[in-house]
Amino acid sequence: xxxxxxxxxxxxxxxxxxxxxxxxxxxxxxxxxxxxxxxxxxxxxxxxxxxxxxxxxxxxxxxxxxxxxxxxxxxxxxxxxxxxxxxxxxxxxxxxxxxxxxxxxxxxxxxxx
Amino acid sequence: xxxxxxxxxxxxxxxxxxxxxxxxxxxxxxxxxxxxxxxxxxxxxxxxxxxxxxxxxxxxxxxxxxxxxxxxxxxxxxxxxxxxxxxxxxxxxxxxxxxxxxxxxxxxxxxxxxxxxxxxxxxxxxxxxxxxxxxxxxxxxxxxxxxxxxxxxxxxxxxxxxxxxxxxxxxxxxxxxxxxxxxxxxxxxxxxxxxxxxxxxxxxxxxxxxxxxxxxxxxxxxxxxxxxxxxxxxxxxxx
Numbered sequence: 001x002x003x004x005x006x007x008x009x010x011x012x013x014x015x016x017x018x019x020x021x022x023x024x025x026x027x028x029x030x031x032x033x034x035x036x037x038x039x040x041x042x043x044x045x046x047x048x049x050x051x052x053x054x055x056x057x058x059x060x061x062x063x064x065x066x067x068x069x070x071x072x073x074x075x076x077x078x079x080x081x082x083x084x085x086x087x088x089x090x091x092x093x094x095x096x097x098x099x100x101x102x103x104x105x106x107x108x109x110x111x112x113x
Numbered sequence: 114x115x116x117x118x119x120x121x122x123x124x125x126x127x128x129x130x131x132x133x134x135x136x137x138x139x140x141x142x143x144x145x146x147x148x149x150x151x152x153x154x155x156x157x158x159x160x161x162x163x164x165x166x167x168x169x170x171x172x173x174x175x176x177x178x179x180x181x182x183x184x185x186x187x188x189x190x191x192x193x194x195x196x197x198x199x200x201x202x203x204x205x206x207x208x209x210x211x212x213x214x215x216x217x218x219x220x221x222x223x224x225x226x227x228x229x230x231x232x233x234x235x236x237x238x239x240x241x242x243x244x245x246x247x248x249x250x251x252x253x254x255x256x257x258x259x260x261x262x263x264x265x266x267x268x269x270x271x272x273x274x275x276x277x278x279x280x281x282x283x284x285x286x287x288x289x290x291x292x293x294x295x296x297x298x299x300x301x302x303x304x305x306x307x308x309x310x311x312x313x314x315x316x317x318x319x320x321x322x323x324x325x326x327x328x329x330x331x332x333x334x335x336x337x338x339x340x341x342x343x344x345x346x347x348x349x350x351x352x
Contacts, residue, residue, distance in 0.1 A: 008147045016140035023132045026120040045147075050156070057156035058173035062182060065174070066189045069256060069333075073196035076340040080200040083344045093120035 007048030014041030026093040028082040032075060039071045169318030171250035178254070179322045183311040187300065190293040190329065193336045197289060200344060208345035226272045237265045245330050249319070255292075255326040259333025266338040277342060285335050292332025296325050 018038035022031050043064045050060035086092050123129060161173050161181065168176035178186050241261040248254030269275040299321055300311035308314060313321050 005147065009144055012140055012143045012147065015143070016136040019139065020133055020136040023136075024123060024129050026122060030122075049147075049150075049154075052150075053152075053154040055158050057154070057158040058161050058177050059157045059182070061174045062177035063185070065178060065256060066185050069189045070192050072337070072340075073192050077196045077199045080203050080344045084203045087346075091120070095120065 002052075004048045004052045007051075008045050011041040011044030011046075011048060014038070014044065026095065028085070028092050028094065029079075032078045032082065035078070036071060036075060039067065043067060167315040167318070169313070169315065169322055172248065172252065172254075174252065175248050175254050179325065180313060180318060183296075183300065183313075186329075187293070187296050187311065190296060190332060193333070193340075194289060194293060197336055197339055200340060204345035211345070222273045227274075230268060230272045230274070233268060234265055237261055237268075241265075241330070245326060248326060249323070255329035256333055259330045260337060262330065262334035263337035263341065266334065267341055285339060288331050288335040289339060290332065292325075292328040292330075295328035299325055 015038050018034045018041060022034035022038065025031055025034065046060040046064050046067075050057040082092060158173075161177060164181070165171070165173060165176055168180040170176040170180065238261075241258040244253040244261060245255060245258035246253075248257070266275060270277045299313075303312050303314070304310060306314060
């Protein structure tokens with residue numbers, strides 16, 4: 001096993017693990033973190049694949065930098081959406097209201113925000 | 114009635130087993146694809162190395178970012194601006210009338226923090242300028258420099274020297290847009306010269322790219338700082 005291949009396989013493992021977390025977790029911040037880990041895995045695959053065969057290909061590296069910026073922007077917007085949802089409803093998951101049997105009233109702690 | 118905010122995470126059950134199996138199968142498929150790739154890599158490395166002198170830069174990665182695939186980088190700046198607009202669109206209207214202030218406290222800055230900042234801030238700004246200048250010929254560049262400057266600004270908020278009000282004023286907003294507008298403007302200025310959009314003439318490519326990088330550094334720093342400020346609220350940036 002060559003070193004670039006090892007990096008690529010680790011990146012793919014990160015993608016699969018993060019996808020599982022993204023699909024099964026309910027807490028929105030956990031999902032946003034899972035999305036970031038998935039992005040990190042993709043960047044690792046890009047870095048690994050770019051360094052196959054000695055000379056490093058600069059194009060995937062440039063794409064990774066662009067991807068990091070887009071990931072930062074996505075994360076900021078996703079966190080803002082989660083925060084707004086929390087301020088409106090006092091909840092930090094996307095479940096239907098009342099399906100857990102709890103009364104559907106805003107969290108008193110959230111109203112002051 | 115107060116309810117805990119954290120939703121209960123599901124225990125391991127049939128749904129989790131199914132999802133886990135599917136993700137494992139996906140990993141297997143992708144790993145098989147990675148292992149089955151031909152040994153000889155197919156890439157653009159040689160093409161980039163061949164045209165590198167025309168780009169005006171010595172660093173291949175930044176030549177790709179700012180010249181060969183400049184359109185990607187231009188749109189990346191647009192994505193950053195869109196994230197900021199999206200963040201502000203989520204803020205309640207009343208948050209915009211809150212006067213600037215620092216969410217930590219109204220008390221004067223603590224002397225030991227000010228002492229630390231007096232050492233850290235000039236050094237960090239010097240490092241940012243060095244990263245910006247280095248980007249032409251070595252790893253570094255505008256985004257890295259802008260990130261360092263944004264970190265300095267966040268330190269100044271933590272030291273209670275800058276206000277933390279996240280919606281900023283007219284100047285921060287102009288700074289956030291400057292990089293994109295300069296980049297697009299220089300790209301459009303290539304058209305009367307008989308070249309394509311963002312197709313810089315090789316003779317003056319380096320000064321053009323340095324100007325664009327300076328603009329991007331400013332915009333990245335301001336945009337990341339405003340994004341880190343979070344969602345404006347009626348309590349004036351207080352979390």
